[in-house]
Amino acid sequence: MAHRGEAGLRADLEALAIPFEHHEHQAVFTVEESRDIKASIPGEHTKNLFLKDAGGAFWLVTVPAEMRVDLKSLPQAIGCKRVSFGKPDDMERLLGLTPGSVTPLGAINAGAGSITVVLDRSLAEADRINVHPLRNTATIGLSGADTLQLLEHWGHAPMIADIPAQDPA
Numbered sequence: 806m807a808h809r810g811e812a813g814l815r816a817d818l819e820a821l822a823i824p825f826e827h828h829e830h831q832a833v834f835t836v837e838e839s840r841d842i843k844a845s846i847p848g849e850h851t852k853n854l855f856l857k858d859a860g861g862a863f864w865l866v867t868v869p870a871e872m873r874v875d876l877k878s879l880p881q882a883i884g885c886k887r888v889s890f891g892k893p894d895d896m897e898r899l900l901g902l903t904p905g906s907v908t909p910l911g912a913i914n915a916g917a918g919s920i921t922v923v924l925d926r927s928l929a930e931a932d933r934i935n936v937h938p939l940r941n942t943a944t945i946g947l948s949g950a951d952t953l954q955l956l957e958h959w960g961h962a963p964m965i966a967d968i969p970a971q972d973p974a
Contacts, residue, residue, distance in 0.1 A: 809901070809913060809914050810901065810913070810914065810939060811938055811939050811940065813913055814910055814913055814938055814939060815938075817913070817955060817958060817959075818947075818955075821951075821954060821955065821958060823947055823951045823954070823955065824947070824951075825945045825946060825947040825951075826846075826933075826945065826946040826947075827938070827943060827944075827945050828842070828845075828846055828943060828944045828945070828946075829942065829943050830842045830942065830943065830944065831942065832905070832941050832942050833905070833941050834904075834905040834941060835905075836850075836852055836870050836871070839870075842944065843870070843935070846935055846944055846946065847933060847946070848931065848932070848933030848934060848935050848946045849869060849870075849927070849928055849931045849933065849934045849935065850869070850870035850871075850934075850935050851867050851868065851869065851870055851908075851909075851928060851934055851935060851936050852867070852868055852869070852870045852872070853865060853866065853867050853868075853907040853908060853909065853936075854866045854867075854868070854874060854890070855890065855891040855895075855896050855900075855907055856879075856888040856889065856890060856891055857888065857889055857890075857891040857892075857895070858880065858885040858886050858887065858888050859885075859886035859887040859888075860885065860886055862885065862920075862921065863891055863895065863899060863919065863920040863921070864883065864885065864888065864920065864921050864922075864923060865900070865907070865909060865911070865912070865920055865921070865922045865923065866879070866883070866923045866925075866968065867908075867909045867922070867923065867924050867925065867928060867934075867936070868925045868928070868968050869925060869927060869928065872925070872968070872970050873970060873971040873973075874968055874969070874970065874971070875969040875970060875971045876888060878969035879968065879969060881969075882966050882967060882968060882969050883921075883923050883964060883966050883968075899914075899915050899916075899919055899920055900912070900914050900915050900920070901914035901939070902914070902939065905941045906937050906939060906940050906941040907937070908936040908937040908938070908939060909922050909924065909936060909952060909956065909963075910936055910937070910938060910939060910945075910952075910955065911939060912955075912956050912959055912961050913939075913955075913959050914939075915959075915961070916960075917959070917960030917961060918960075918961075920961075921961075921962075921963075921964060922956055922961055922963045922964070923963070923964045923965075923966050923968070924949060924952065924953065924963060924964070924965055924966075925965075925966065925967070925968040926965050926966065926967050926968075928949050928952075929949040929950070929952075929953060929965040930949055930950075931948065931949045932948055932949075933946045933947065933948060934946065934947065934948070934949050934952060936952070953965075
């Protein structure tokens, strides 16, 4: 049985020799609140959408922090039917995460095949993306490629997609 939680995450980062930068900070719940913190941390910042499709499958889509995702066009980009936001209790059951702490690294807690993790192509190709290490009082920065490697290590088949953005209002 693989380790779970933040201790398991640290153990896996070490075991796979993945370089990362760790930053502790006060709790942040929104992209707005995290702007000041982000200003001092290099790399791409992220936001995560926990979604459920019309067929009942769960998706965790990670995009650049400032992107406004076009939810109408998203299903076509990732290959599913209509999506809606998943419920917090499903998030906790599948990923062991609470709203505000969502991160692709939550997949460490998810059974293989229980959720599809999708990274926007710009993040998958980035030298450094910043994500929560399962709690919103810290941020870790690692490469997009290493993020995908971790997901695969945990038995997931991450997807890289060109996530559609809404036209700026």
